[in-house]
Amino acid sequence: MASTDATALIASHGLRFRYEASAAADLHFPDLELPRGAHLLLRGASGSGKSTLLALMAGLLTPTAGRLAMDGVEVGALAPAARDAWRGAHLGFVPQRLHLSASLSVRDNLALPYVAAGLKPDEARIAALLAELGIAPLLDRRPHALSQGQAQRVALARALLRAPRFVLADEPTANLDDEACEATLALLRRVATEHGASLVIASHDARIETAWSEWPALQRLRLARMGSAAMPLPTSCATP
Amino acid sequence: MSRSPLNLPRLAWRYLWARPMLTALNLMLLSLGLAAIGFVVLVSEQLEQGLRRDLGGIDLVVGAKGSPMQILLAGVFHLDQSTGNIPLATVSQLKAQPLVAQAVPISLGDSFRGHRIVGTTADYLALYQLEFAQGRRWTGPMQAVLGAEVARQSGLKPGDRFHGTHGLAGGGEEHEHPYEVTGVLVPTGGVVDRLVLTDLASVWEAHAAHGHAAKSAHESKGRGHDDHASDRDRDHASDRAEDHDHAADHEHEHEHDREHTGAHADAALEVSMVLVRYRSPLAAVMLPRWVNAQAGLQASVPALETARLLSMVGVGVDVLRGFGGVLLLAAALSVLVALLHAVRERQGDLAMLRMLGATPARVAGLIALEALMLASLATLLALGLAHGFAAVLGAVLAQQQSVRISGAWVSAWEALVPALALGLALIAAAWPAWRGYRLDVTELLQTPR
Numbered sequence: 311m312a313s314t315d316a317t318a319l320i321a322s323h324g325l326r327f328r329y330e331a332s333a334a335a336d337l338h339f340p341d342l343e344l345p346r347g348a349h350l351l352l353r354g355a356s357g358s359g360k361s362t363l364l365a366l367m368a369g370l371l372t373p374t375a376g377r378l379a380m381d382g383v384e385v386g387a388l389a390p391a392a393r394d395a396w397r398g399a400h401l402g403f404v405p406q407r408l409h410l411s412a413s414l415s416v417r418d419n420l421a422l423p424y425v426a427a428g429l430k431p432d433e434a435r436i437a438a439l440l441a442e443l444g445i446a447p448l449l450d451r452r453p454h455a456l457s458q459g460q461a462q463r464v465a466l467a468r469a470l471l472r473a474p475r476f477v478l479a480d481e482p483t484a485n486l487d488d489e490a491c492e493a494t495l496a497l498l499r500r501v502a503t504e505h506g507a508s509l510v511i512a513s514h515d516a517r518i519e520t521a522w523s524e525w526p527a528l529q530r531l532r533l534a535r536m537g538s539a540a541m542p543l544p545t546s547c548a549t550p
Numbered sequence: 551m552s553r554s555p556l557n558l559p560r561l562a563w564r565y566l567w568a569r570p571m572l573t574a575l576n577l578m579l580l581s582l583g584l585a586a587i588g589f590v591v592l593v594s595e596q597l598e599q600g601l602r603r604d605l606g607g608i609d610l611v612v613g614a615k616g617s618p619m620q621i622l623l624a625g626v627f628h629l630d631q632s633t634g635n636i637p638l639a640t641v642s643q644l645k646a647q648p649l650v651a652q653a654v655p656i657s658l659g660d661s662f663r664g665h666r667i668v669g670t671t672a673d674y675l676a677l678y679q680l681e682f683a684q685g686r687r688w689t690g691p692m693q694a695v696l697g698a699e700v701a702r703q704s705g706l707k708p709g710d711r712f713h714g715t716h717g718l719a720g721g722g723e724e725h726e727h728p729y730e731v732t733g734v735l736v737p738t739g740g741v742v743d744r745l746v747l748t749d750l751a752s753v754w755e756a757h758a759a760h761g762h763a764a765k766s767a768h769e770s771k772g773r774g775h776d777d778h779a780s781d782r783d784r785d786h787a788s789d790r791a792e793d794h795d796h797a798a799d800h801e802h803e804h805e806h807d808r809e810h811t812g813a814h815a816d817a818a819l820e821v822s823m824v825l826v827r828y829r830s831p832l833a834a835v836m837l838p839r840w841v842n843a844q845a846g847l848q849a850s851v852p853a854l855e856t857a858r859l860l861s862m863v864g865v866g867v868d869v870l871r872g873f874g875g876v877l878l879l880a881a882a883l884s885v886l887v888a889l890l891h892a893v894r895e896r897q898g899d900l901a902m903l904r905m906l907g908a909t910p911a912r913v914a915g916l917i918a919l920e921a922l923m924l925a926s927l928a929t930l931l932a933l934g935l936a937h938g939f940a941a942v943l944g945a946v947l948a949q950q951q952s953v954r955i956s957g958a959w960v961s962a963w964e965a966l967v968p969a970l971a972l973g974l975a976l977i978a979a980a981w982p983a984w985r986g987y988r989l990d991v992t993e994l995l996q997t998p999r
Binding site: 361362364365368370371390391394395397398399403405407409411412413414417418421422423424425426427428430431433468480 | 555556557558561564565568896898899901902903904905906907908909910912991992994995996
C-alpha cells in the first residue's frame, strides 16, 4: 500500500483509534484510497466515527494503529507543532456550527487563519474570495448580523483562504431546508472544483447522496455504528 | 473598528473588550488595589524623607517638662504647641557640656498668617544649612527672614513690613511692632519653608510691647503655654554674661529692649526649646539622662520619637497597604474568574484557532496577552491615581500648613506597581492559559446537543 501513498490523495490502511476514556470505543476504519481530483462523502449514523475520522485527517488525534496519509503526509506521525502548521496550510475546515467569532467582524474573522499561523493577513486575497462568494459588502459586519447562508459563505471563505488541498465540512446541510441545502451543496461543489480542493464531507443527510448521485468524482465511505462489530463492515464504496 | 490588519496582540485586545463591563470592572479593581499600594509607597516615602530633612542633624531637643513627642512636634516639625518655657540659661548650660557640638535656642508663640514666627539665633541657619534667595539675615530685633513658602504666599520682599499675631493659630491679637523683612530663604522642601525666622530678642520685644496686662484667656487658648509671661527671677543674668557672642548680642538687645519697656525688665528671659547636636555618639547615652535630671527640663530624642511617630503613622500605612492587598487579591480572583469564563465562552473560537493552525502555545499566549494588557492598563491607571491621590493629600495638608506631600514625587519603589500587576496577571492567567493550551479541538467535531 505504501507505494500508492504518493499517488493517492487520502490513503488509509488498517486505521484504528481507541479513545482512552472508554475501552469500548475501539474504532476500526475501512481501508480507503482516494485518488487525486476525487471528493469524499463520509456517511454513517452519529457515533459511527465520522468525527473521529475527520479528527484523524486533521491531525487532531493520533491513530492507535494503522496509517493514514493525507496527500502523502502521515499527519499523525508529525511533531505537534508541525501538525498544527500542516493543518493550517493544507486543510480548510467548515464546522457544523460555523464557529465564526461573535467578538470579531467578518474582516477579522477572515484574518484568523493568518493570525493562527503567525502570518500577516492577506487583505487582497480576503477581498477577492469574498467577492467571488458574493459577500463583499459584509466585510465590516458582525456574525450575528449575517443570515445563515451568508455566515456559511464566510465560514467557507475562511476555509479556503490559505488555498488548502482539503476542505473538510462537518454536516454542512444539517438544519437547512431543502432549498438552502441545495444551494449549499452547489456552492461547495463549485468552489471545491474551482479551487482545486478536495472535499471531505461528513454527513448523515441522505439529501446529499441524492443531490450528488451523478457526480463522478465523488466517492462514498459508509461507516458502521461503533461497537457493533470488531471487524469493519463492508464498505459501500460505490464508484460510478 | 480599525483597518489595521489583525495580529495576535490586536486579537487579544478585541477579546479583552468583547465584554466591556466585565473588563472595566476588573480594570477598576486592579487599578484601585495597585493605586492604594502606590499611594502608600509615595506618601510614606515622602513622610520619611520629610522627617529626615526636618530633623536636619538634630540629635536632641530640650524643652520644658512634658511629652517628648510634643516637644519634637513643636520644636522640629512645628506641628504642635510647645510644652512651656525653659530658662535661656539652659542654652549656656548645654553649651558648657563637652558632649554638645551645637545648641540652638528657639522661641515660639507668635505667628504671621498661620506661619510660625521662630525666634532663634544665626546658628539655626547653619543647622539647616539655609541659604538666601534674596536679602540677608537679621541683624537686630524686629527683623525677620521668611521661608520660601511664606514669601510666596504673602508676596513680601526684603524691606517690607508685617505684623505678627499672638498665638500659633491665626486670628490672634496683632502685635503693634511690625517686623521688617531682611531676607527670603531658598526653598528647601522642608518645614523651614513655612517659617518666619527672627532674632530671639524680637519675640521678647514683641511681647514686651504687647502689654502683658491685657493678657486674656484667648491667648492661653491660642497656645498652651505662654512663653513670655513668666515672672521668674532674673537670677540667670550672670549665666548670660558667660554666653557666646550671640547670647551677648541678645543681652545687648535685651538691654535695649529694657530701656523701652520697663515692664518687661523683670521678666526672666526664656526660650521654648533648645535644639542640640552631639559632638560624640557617647552623648546619646549621657545627655538625655542629664537633661531629664534637671528640674523643669525634658529631653526629646528625635530618633526615638520619630520611630514612635512612624509606628503610629505606620498603623495607618499598614491599614492602607492591607486594603490595597485585599483589593488586589479580589482583583486577581476576579481576573482569574473572568479569564476562565472567557476561555469557556470562547472555547469554540479558541478551538477554531487551533483548527486554523495555531499551536497550543499560541492559544495560551493569546489568553496570557489579554491578562497582560489588562495589567498594563491597570498599571498606568494606578500610577496616575496614586500620584493624583498624593497631590490631593498634598493640597489638603498644605492648606493645614502641615507635612509636605507632592503628587510629582517619583519613587523607585513605584516599580512595585507594574511588578505586582504583571505578577498578578500572570498568576491569574496561568490556569486559564493552561486550559487554553489543553483545549480539546475535537469538540468542534462533536454533534451539537
